[in-house]
Amino acid sequence: MKLSSYISVDCVVLGYDSEQLNVLLVERKLDDKVNDSPFEPDWTLTGNHVYLDEDIEEAANRVLYDLTGFSEIYLEQFKTFAAPDRLLKPKDQVWLKSIGMDPLKRVVTIGFFALLATQKVSLKWMGRNVKWTPVKEVGDLAFDHNQILDSALIAIRNKMRHEPLGFELLPEKFTLTQLQQVYEQIFDAKFDKRNFRKKVNRMQYVIALDEKQKGVPHKPAQLYKFSREIYEQTKRELLEFFV
């Protein structure tokens, strides 16, 4: 299959693990490095080329499927990066020449963000090391991937003001404390527990289950679920979220 080599997708995969918000990073292989310096950053976001007969959404889903084994992950395009000095890897330049194509100087990449609960993921990707890193502790990434990550976080925050994305970071059954923590992490803010719960109570699409948390060394919390159906019906009235 031929690659349209100059178009790629990069996925900012965010996961919440009951403590913090994490981003999925993959370790670079040696032959990915642009020069031989050992000081180049070792970690990148997940991404891949886009095939010629493939839409970019398909390509991003393919990356996520290879990574997690799941295909129903929340995924959304947020920005395209095309600065002329974006780097094409040397091995790709060689390969492009070998098939008679112009080894262009830049790769245009379409940034996607994906949201999921970390426990779902198997963490294997093309034989490389993969790790969750707390978003607040991400160091230098390769290429312009720090910039892509920052843009993703801004896009997610903006979208979360008026769409119920927070639930995508939680398992199907969750506690209100977990929900609150998700929003606190995303917006880097602290909310008042009672006021937060008052607001959730007004959301008819957050439904209390007949079930409690298990295996915790303290009072177990009530579990809730999110109903997208009810949300779709009532969203006109209840649009504002937590920030």
Add this chain to the structure above:
Amino acid sequence: MKLSSYISVDCVVLGYDSEQLNVLLVERKLDDKVNDSPFEPDWTLTGNHVYLDEDIEEAANRVLYDLTGFSEIYLEQFKTFAAPDRLLKPKDQVWLKSIGMDPLKRVVTIGFFALLATQKVSLKWMGRNVKWTPVKEVGDLAFDHNQILDSALIAIRNKMRHEPLGFELLPEKFTLTQLQQVYEQIFDAKFDKRNFRKKVNRMQYVIALDEKQKGVPHKPAQLYKFSREIYEQTKRELLEFFV
């Protein structure tokens, strides 16, 4: 200058003219048409190829400058379109072959929206007919440009919920009725005049000028201006807009 032919930008240029929200369309030339049928739509959004040494933001600004003669227009990337069946024009395919490049089947285009007050614009572009069309009366456009327009309107609405984009559609000095009309057009809604003004009054960055409207056949309205400086200082407190 060589073109990186498979990347283009398309600009959804929106203008407000004291009555309605309009979008700028350009007429196609005959040799743009994919086949000879006279039934193909005659109008498109403005767009162009992206040069190899050019970022996409630069390319979009170039399109806007060619069109309007202005270079300080509010412009923002909103979505990238890359469906495999997006069409490359026949003349471009011929041209790409002539310079030894693979005539790929699709053009990846990055969609931008631009906001301005219509009176600013001179309306000339590459020798073609250009016209403002009320957004509500746009008919069939060429390629997937109706889809691009719809996506732009959704992106603008979402952004306008928490950023002061409405002012970009007005001249520097505007009346509160004009401001209200902009938001009514964008959100396709009617607001109560007194409540709207109450809300504006709370926005310290909308400043009453010592000046009134002129040349209107009725009571002239107070003029106001928007101060981005004050907005930047106070935005944490006053984030919500009109919808």
Add this chain to the structure above:
DNA sequence: TTACATAGTGTAACTTGTACACTAACTTAC
């Protein structure tokens, strides 16, 4: 049985949203 940890709950003061109708100021036509 006690210590520990987190869950879960209510109220009062204040701010914002909503619904609603008349007078003021200017121009034009007669």
Add this chain to the structure above:
DNA sequence: GTAAGTTAGTGTACAAGTTACACTATGTAA
């Protein structure tokens, strides 16, 4: 210069939402 036409500009009462704040309840583990 008077009347008709047009848009500007204003206030109030009620409902809803926001904010700040501290204690009791229920489970586990030692």
